[in-house]
Amino acid sequence: MKELTNTNLNDMNYFDILINRLLDSQKLKGFTFKKGTSSFVQKFDGGWRKIELPHAHSIVQPSYSVRFDVAYDWYKKFCILSAADQRHTITVGASNKTLGHREFFFFGLAGNGNDDIELYHLEKSVLECATVFFNKYKSIEDVYQYLIEPVIAGNDGLLKIHDGGGEDWFFQYLTICRIVAPQNYEKYKEILLDYEAKWTTGERTNPNFMFYHDRLDEILSYMESLDFSKMMNKSK
Numbered sequence: 001m002k003e004l005t006n007t008n009l010n011d012m013n014y015f016d017i018l019i020n021r022l023l024d025s026q027k028l029k030g031f032t033f034k035k036g037t038s039s040f041v042q043k044f045d046g047g048w049r050k051i052e053l054p055h056a057h058s059i060v061q062p063s064y065s066v067r068f069d070v071a072y073d074w075y076k077k078f079c080i081l082s083a084a085d086q087r088h089t090i091t092v093g094a095s096n097k098t099l100g101h102r103e104f105f106f107f108g109l110a111g112n113g114n115d116d117i118e119l120y121h122l123e124k125s126v127l128e129c130a131t132v133f134f135n136k137y138k139s140i141e142d143v144y145q146y147l148i149e150p151v152i153a154g155n156d157g158l159l160k161i162h163d164g165g166g167e168d169w170f171f172q173y174l175t176i177c178r179i180v181a182p183q184n185y186e187k188y189k190e191i192l193l194d195y196e197a198k199w200t201t202g203e204r205t206n207p208n209f210m211f212y213h214d215r216l217d218e219i220l221s222y223m224e225s226l227d228f229s230k231m232m233n234k235s236k
Contacts (some may be wrong), residue, residue, distance in 0.1 A: 014107045027127050058108035062126050064133040065093035068140050071172040078219050090135050099129045144180040152188050159195050166206045179228050
């Protein structure tokens with residue numbers, strides 16, 4: 001199934017009921033609901049947490065993300081995305097499926113007539129997934145522990161999940177490694193440069209990487225010249 005886009009649900013306002021229930025939950029205390037993007041957002045010093053609830057044809061597809069500004073802000077000057085699009089760039093994300101839960105929830109004509117039960121399962125799933133995901137990625141140190149250190153140790157499976165995707169994670173994760181574990185930066189950089197080469201000089205190319213390939217040395221040199229110590233308090 002393709003990624004869902006936001007439309008109005010025709011399910012007797014079950015989506016509105018869901019939003020109201022989540023707003024009342026203590027587990028989402030501090031989150032604000034943004035109707036325009038169907039998402040809950042919690043800002044913190046140096047970033048934000050987000051729960052997105054895209055829906056179409058009475059089907060809801062939850063996802064979760066965290067943004068650490070220290071890993072991305074320096075890169076804005078090189079990014080070809082618009083300023084509006086850059087505001088939505090994440091550092092790490094997950095779907096219900098990757099967190100071991102159902103990916104889609106069905107209401108109204110798309111469902112089986114048990115909207116109350118489906119709503120219960122959706123609410124329960126969102127709260128459980130959000131708790132697990134946001135507890136796991138509280139800081140850039142957590143990103144290093146779970147997504148960077150294993151790659152340095154030889155787990156290339158964590159690189160394959162990015163195949164064909166965007167390039168911003170590439171620069172963000174290099175930044176995080178340089179900040180958290182500078183002693184491992186050169187080794188990690190070598191691994192990621194090999195990965196980048198696969199998508200820019202091999203038989204298959206990734207247009208997201210191709211846009212930046214010729215400026216890669218310039219971009220990395222700029223990042224490596226920066227002193228991130230003054231910004232670190234914003235990512236704690």
